[in-house]
Amino acid sequence: MSQFPQLRMRRKRQSAWSRDLVRETRLTVADLVLTTVITDSESAEGPVPSLPGVARLGLDALVAQAREAASLGIPAIALFPHIDPSKKDGSASEALNADGLVPNAIRRLKAEVPEIGVIVDVALDPFTDHGHDGLMQGDVIDNDSTLDILARGAVILAEAGADIVAPSDMMDGRIGIVRDALDEAGHPDVMILSYAAKYASAFYGPYRDAIGTASALRGDKRTYQMDPANTEEALHEVAMDLNEGADMVMVKPGLPYLDICHRIKTEFGVPTFAFQVSGEYAMIQSAGENGWADSDRLLLETLTAFRRAGCDAVLTYGAIRAAKLLKS
Ligand code: PBG
Numbered sequence: 001m002s003q004f005p006q007l008r009m010r011r012k013r014q015s016a017w018s019r020d021l022v023r024e025t026r027l028t029v030a031d032l033v034l035t036t037v038i039t040d041s042e043s044a045e046g047p048v049p050s051l052p053g054v055a056r057l058g059l060d061a062l063v064a065q066a067r068e069a070a071s072l073g074i075p076a077i078a079l080f081p082h083i084d085p086s087k088k089d090g091s092a093s094e095a096l097n098a099d100g101l102v103p104n105a106i107r108r109l110k111a112e113v114p115e116i117g118v119i120v121d122v123a124l125d126p127f128t129d130h131g132h133d134g135l136m137q138g139d140v141i142d143n144d145s146t147l148d149i150l151a152r153g154a155v156i157l158a159e160a161g162a163d164i165v166a167p168s169d170m171m172d173g174r175i176g177i178v179r180d181a182l183d184e185a186g187h188p189d190v191m192i193l194s195y196a197a198k199y200a201s202a203f204y205g206p207y208r209d210a211i212g213t214a215s216a217l218r219g220d221k222r223t224y225q226m227d228p229a230n231t232e233e234a235l236h237e238v239a240m241d242l243n244e245g246a247d248m249v250m251v252k253p254g255l256p257y258l259d260i261c262h263r264i265k266t267e268f269g270v271p272t273f274a275f276q277v278s279g280e281y282a283m284i285q286s287a288g289e290n291g292w293a294d295s296d297r298l299l300l301e302t303l304t305a306f307r308r309a310g311c312d313a314v315l316t317y318g319a320i321r322a323a324k325l326l327k328s
Contacts, residue, residue: 025308027300029073029326033119033273034319037210038062039082040101050206051278052285054317056082059108065320066113072323076117078166078315079105081126082211091135092127095153103160110161119193119315120162122154122178123169131208131217133169133224141224143171150174151181158187166250168195170224176244193273194246197234197260200225203253203279210278234260238268250315253277255302258309265310274306276316284318296325 001007012022039045039056047055057065066077081101087094094100102120109118123133124146130136134146146169154165165182167174175194182190200222208214226233238249248271251261255276265272284302288295299318306314316322 025304027304027307027322027326029323030075031307031311031313032074032303032319032322033313033315034065034069034074034077035080035275035315035317036062036065036077037080037082038101038105039084040087041082041084044082044084044212048206048210050209051282051317052289053321054210054278054281056210059105062105063108063112066109066116069320069323070113070116072320072327074116074319074323075313076119076164077109078119078121080121080207080211081105083126085129085212085216088127088129088216090129092124092149095124095127095149096156098156098159103156106157106160106162117163118161119164119166120157122150122157122165122167122174124149124153125169125213126211129216131213133221134171139219143173143224146171147174147177151177154178155181155185155187158182158185158190162190164191164193164247166193166195168198168252170195170198170221170226173244175241175246179245191247192245193248193250194241195252195275196238196241196246196249197257197264198225198250198252199228199257201228201253201256201277201279203256203277205279206282207278228256231260231263235263235267238264238270242268242270247271248273248312250275251311253280254306254311254314255280258305261306261309261311271312272310273313273315274309274311276302276306276314276318278317281317296321300325 012018037056044056045058125133132141134141250273251257252275254274261274284295284298287293299322
């Protein structure tokens with residue numbers, strides 16, 4: 001390799017066109033999944049204070065957002081439900097209501113914005129009165145009794161028209177059980193995006209506020225979500241989920257876990273998604289609102305970092321904003 005002064009690294013950085021020519025990573029709208037919060041309670045609609053720029057949407061507003069996203073070229077939308085507290089109980093029965101908020105939202109989207117892919121979480125936390133992702137036996141989150149309700153819930157979502165179901169509960173064995181249930185119910189083409197490496201993280205704070213589980217949550221999720229200190233365990237989780245039939249895997253949170261994204265992508269070579277979660281987005285937004293940093297640039301820079309680390313797609317609350325910035 002030649003050395004300075006023959007080689008000057010700055011030569012290629014002189015102008016926009018030459019920087020464009022040598023750029024190694026591209027961020028495009030096709031890499032974005034729009035993350036949305038929906039609600040079945042009219043009084044809960046509107047801005048989420050801890051998640052600046054994000055509102056809980058009724059179904060008309062959801063359809064409007066999906067339409068805007070589709071017209072910008074965003075391939076898919078992910079739905080997260082805020083459920084009226086009066087419908088929550090210990091057995092998450094609302095998760096099995098085929099006429100509930102999420103199945104209705106899927107049907108509206110499929111009927112009115114058929115060109116956008118619909119991704120829905122499979123987990124019980126929006127529906128339990130204790131805010132955990134599984135059923136509780138005493139103080140313990142019970143793995144095996146949760147699996148049955150997850151599988152039945154996934155079939156209901158598939159029946160409503162979901163394109164991708166995304167188990168986010170971190171129970172052991174859920175991918176295989178959900179795959180079998182979908183196949184047996186005649187949905188072999190519904191995809192599974194596994195939250196394979198999901199860490200017990202403080203970055204979920206604003207989301208729990210948005211879906212109304214923050215105040216209800218008893219204890220923490222460390223007996224099922226992963227220890228932020230672990231990498232090898234994430235690879236093990238991914239291997240298991242792929243074995244059980246996951247079509248794509250996800251890392252969550254995103255930015256603090258780029259090393260995990262990179263390891264997974266290089267070791268397995270499968271579609272690897274990251275979730276830029278609520279706390280990450282809130283940090284970007286609040287820095288912008290306070291005039292401490294340029295939040296548009298923070299958004300594009302962080303999303304590009306996911307691509308550089310090897311992610312194929314990123315779930316973000318800022319997808320519409322990013323798509324507009326990419327077009328301008
Ligand atoms: C749980 C779930 C979580 C998120 C989506 N589904 C995390 C949790 O409460 O443990 C977080 C999303 C975000 O922070 O944006 N099933």
